[in-house]
Amino acid sequence: MIFKTISKKDFNKFLEILIENNNFFAPQKIAKDKNKKPIYDLREIKNIGDIDFNYDIIKYPPRRFFLPYREVISSFKIENNTWEQNIGYETKVPRVLLGLHPCDINSLNKLDKVLLLGDYPSPYYAIRRKNTFIIGMDCEPKPFCFCRSVGTHTVQHGCDLFLIEIGDSYFMEIFSNIAFDFLKKVKTKDTTKADDDEYKRIRKLKTEKFSAKVDVTDLTKILDMEFQSDVWKEWGDRCLGCGSCARVCPTCYCYGIEEKIDLKFQNAGKLKILHACTLVDFAEVAGGFNFRPEKHIRLKYRYYHKHRGFVEAYEESLCVGCGRCGQACLAGITVPEVISSIRE
Amino acid sequence: MEYSLKYQDVLSESKKIKPGGRLNRKTDLGNFEKTFKSEITGVIELTPLEKLFQVQIINHDERERFSFKPGQFLMLEVPGFGEIPISISSSPSRRGVVELCIRKSGRVTNFLHKMQRGSHVGIKGPFGTCFPMEKFVNENVLLIAGGLGLAPLRSAIYYVEENRNMFKDISIMYGTNVPGQMLFTYQYETWKKIDGIKLFTIVQNPDKKWEGKVGLITDLFEEITIDASNTHAIVCGPPVMFKFVCNKLNDIGIPMEKMFVSLERRMHCGMGKCCRCNVGSTYTCLSGPVFDYWTVMNLKEAI
Numbered sequence: 344m345i346f347k348t349i350s351k352k353d354f355n356k357f358l359e360i361l362i363e364n365n366n367f368f369a370p371q372k373i374a375k376d377k378n379k380k381p382i383y384d385l386r387e388i389k390n391i392g393d394i395d396f397n398y399d400i401i402k403y404p405p406r407r408f409f410l411p412y413r414e415v416i417s418s419f420k421i422e423n424n425t426w427e428q429n430i431g432y433e434t435k436v437p438r439v440l441l442g443l444h445p446c447d448i449n450s451l452n453k454l455d456k457v458l459l460l461g462d463y464p465s466p467y468y469a470i471r472r473k474n475t476f477i478i479g480m481d482c483e484p485k486p487f488c489f490c491r492s493v494g495t496h497t498v499q500h501g502c503d504l505f506l507i508e509i510g511d512s513y514f515m516e517i518f519s520n521i522a523f524d525f526l527k528k529v530k531t532k533d534t535t536k537a538d539d540d541e542y543k544r545i546r547k548l549k550t551e552k553f554s555a556k557v558d559v560t561d562l563t564k565i566l567d568m569e570f571q572s573d574v575w576k577e578w579g580d581r582c583l584g585c586g587s588c589a590r591v592c593p594t595c596y597c598y599g600i601e602e603k604i605d606l607k608f609q610n611a612g613k614l615k616i617l618h619a620c621t622l623v624d625f626a627e628v629a630g631g632f633n634f635r636p637e638k639h640i641r642l643k644y645r646y647y648h649k650h651r652g653f654v655e656a657y658e659e660s661l662c663v664g665c666g667r668c669g670q671a672c673l674a675g676i677t678v679p680e681v682i683s684s685i686r687e
Numbered sequence: 688m689e690y691s692l693k694y695q696d697v698l699s700e701s702k703k704i705k706p707g708g709r710l711n712r713k714t715d716l717g718n719f720e721k722t723f724k725s726e727i728t729g730v731i732e733l734t735p736l737e738k739l740f741q742v743q744i745i746n747h748d749e750r751e752r753f754s755f756k757p758g759q760f761l762m763l764e765v766p767g768f769g770e771i772p773i774s775i776s777s778s779p780s781r782r783g784v785v786e787l788c789i790r791k792s793g794r795v796t797n798f799l800h801k802m803q804r805g806s807h808v809g810i811k812g813p814f815g816t817c818f819p820m821e822k823f824v825n826e827n828v829l830l831i832a833g834g835l836g837l838a839p840l841r842s843a844i845y846y847v848e849e850n851r852n853m854f855k856d857i858s859i860m861y862g863t864n865v866p867g868q869m870l871f872t873y874q875y876e877t878w879k880k881i882d883g884i885k886l887f888t889i890v891q892n893p894d895k896k897w898e899g900k901v902g903l904i905t906d907l908f909e910e911i912t913i914d915a916s917n918t919h920a921i922v923c924g925p926p927v928m929f930k931f932v933c934n935k936l937n938d939i940g941i942p943m944e945k946m947f948v949s950l951e952r953r954m955h956c957g958m959g960k961c962c963r964c965n966v967g968s969t970y971t972c973l974s975g976p977v978f979d980y981w982t983v984m985n986l987k988e989a990i
Contacts, residue, residue: 611767
């Protein structure tokens, strides 16, 4: 790991060079929520003044840059009882994402395990992931964040550059060769003892600030023991089965395939549309049999997949503790509450 | 400072396919979505609801590369209508030709039933695990099917038929709701003629013509004697059947690791990406559809 510091002025110069040559996405105020608090999201930036550096969290997960809600994965031209397939893995435009928090960067690492490093790597995901330059930024824990509990509050890999604000400069962790080469264009300094101490102090302060906690010790076993528990029924009665949690989750990757055909029966397209495991038709098979017909069974499955199934397969939880699902849930169901009720 | 990586660079990181070698979706990114154009060369009506489609890959090179093992499934695509997972019910020794037993139950299958010989569909695959036939060598094999569950088992029956000397006694047990739902009735005589194969059938609700046994599939166990020490079983049928049949087999003394079940889920990709067939920590399309019963016992919600 290479550490360097850069003054904010030089960093802005660095961003200007990146904006000039790439599609550049950075946090920007987009609206106000019902409590009159600003909502920030990643938006395409054309000049550096539009970036809101004092953003708190990115409301919508960066997953959409890699797994769009809807995409055509292959198309067909149909004529005279036969057809030709056309697969477009076209090069996606190179992009820069600025301001991803550790939970979001770790969510991409978890998606990598399934979509890039597993069997059958997905070319659609690979091309987007490899064509994205990611600059991460450290954050202040919000009351609903519990990333420390699931071990995603630090970044080990998965981005190109990670910044921590110290005074009027940034402490940089350089993760990739490409970022190292880019930084040669601007002035950077090697870190000093004082910088290191400041870094340690800030990190220590951050870990003490978490208020939401989830106890994940032996969670896989406890979930198995409580599989038939009535607690699930109670949560299931509250759940609306709307799928909001999956829409805002940075690690949900389930999808469904839909085929569309035009009225002349000449052009058909195969669409990949993201799905959610809390929606009613998630586990339905042809003929109408549903493996998970009831809301509480689907909600239970969601927790089982995130906190048990994935743990068994990859030795880590699929949840990154960003707390977005609890914020988006119309019934106010949050992960820390559900898990503590299961443990009791 | 343009940050860019061309798609070709990403592709070159995966191994390029060798001409004539088996198509490998695992290492060749470019073949992730590729579907083989195939022609329906024959349609046989088995029952009012089920038809047997014979599908042949058109391109000679692709046909040579396509091979499968009993128990695997493929994704059958009707462009513009949808893609469905279908288990293969033909003999694994036939190259590039597959027979698919399809029940009319959903949007795509209803459309398929209207399709004629000569129409073109797409097939992708094969996917999933197979019945581990090499483990059954010099053992008795018990094949238990319920209803449409005979479709994937037919592939295994062909296999034991072609390699008859590898196995000891073979018993096929088949149960349906009514006699009219029996599949592949025209082949029963052929199967019975094969040395050492016994076929037992049973129905739940008989009609006037039915002269065979009446009851549930588990009632057949009273008819036959099973040597539990060296028997492997394959079970396939509706979800409700597994528990009863496998527990019965376990009571007889067959260890759970020697029973293999084939599970049904609605896969949308077949490659462990869509999560629709996820059960516990596994995907039915990657670790299944054939599981040994011990694994299934340890997976919540599997049956």
